Amino acid sequence: MEKQTPFGLLFSLFLLSCLFFPSVSAAFDDDDEDDDGGDDDNERGEDLGNVSQILLIATISLVAWKPAHIWLRKTGLKKYGDKFAITDHKAFKKKLTKINNWMSIFHLWVGVGAVVTGLAHGLMTEGVKLESYLVWLGWLGMLFMSILGGLMQWMWPPKKVRKGARLLHSQRILLVFTIILLVIGHEMM
Numbered sequence: 001m002e003k004q005t006p007f008g009l010l011f012s013l014f015l016l017s018c019l020f021f022p023s024v025s026a027a028f029d030d031d032d033e034d035d036d037g038g039d040d041d042n043e044r045g046e047d048l049g050n051v052s053q054i055l056l057i058a059t060i061s062l063v064a065w066k067p068a069h070i071w072l073r074k075t076g077l078k079k080y081g082d083k084f085a086i087t088d089h090k091a092f093k094k095k096l097t098k099i100n101n102w103m104s105i106f107h108l109w110v111g112v113g114a115v116v117t118g119l120a121h122g123l124m125t126e127g128v129k130l131e132s133y134l135v136w137l138g139w140l141g142m143l144f145m146s147i148l149g150g151l152m153q154w155m156w157p158p159k160k161v162r163k164g165a166r167l168l169h170s171q172r173i174l175l176v177f178t179i180i181l182l183v184i185g186h187e188m189m
Contacts, residue, residue: 045124048117055114056142060175062107069100108149115139115146126189134185141178145169 073096077089086092118139126132151157151165168174 042125045121048124049121052114052117052121055110055117059107059111059114062103063172063175065100065103069096069103072096104153108153111142111146111149115142118142132185132189134181134188136185138178138181138185141174141181145174145178 073093077086077092081087081089081092122128122132122135122139126135128136148165148169152162152169157165
């Protein structure tokens, strides 16, 4: 069996999300007929919004992975290891650690991609307007979580700062609040 690269896995995830999220599939459809002449920058901005949405969903996938990883290491291996013919628990845990490290790197870079494409989407479609303040607050929430994630990854901040960043970054309420702001803000526009 051929070893898959992280890029291949990321590309596979992107293709799967295109199938499951119709708004994304429609964004890349060339059959759009705009009678009003359509502004190319606005259309590209909308496409970037769809890409940003996919990247945000892919970033959030770590929310599901992390508890599964912890459960597999602690409970799942003991409970179901024999059932799946896993005899070498140490090697299995080592593979889980590699997957977890890859997921953290994936989470970091895809999150940065979501923030950057979200910024480009906002600037190309709406710009900074008072009416779209909820969307921009949601984007600031994404930026804040990305900065906190970066502080956790790099060794230059003191340990106390990294610990505080980890506590804030892992708060699910921050993520939920950011998504609510993005959804309500987009609905209001």
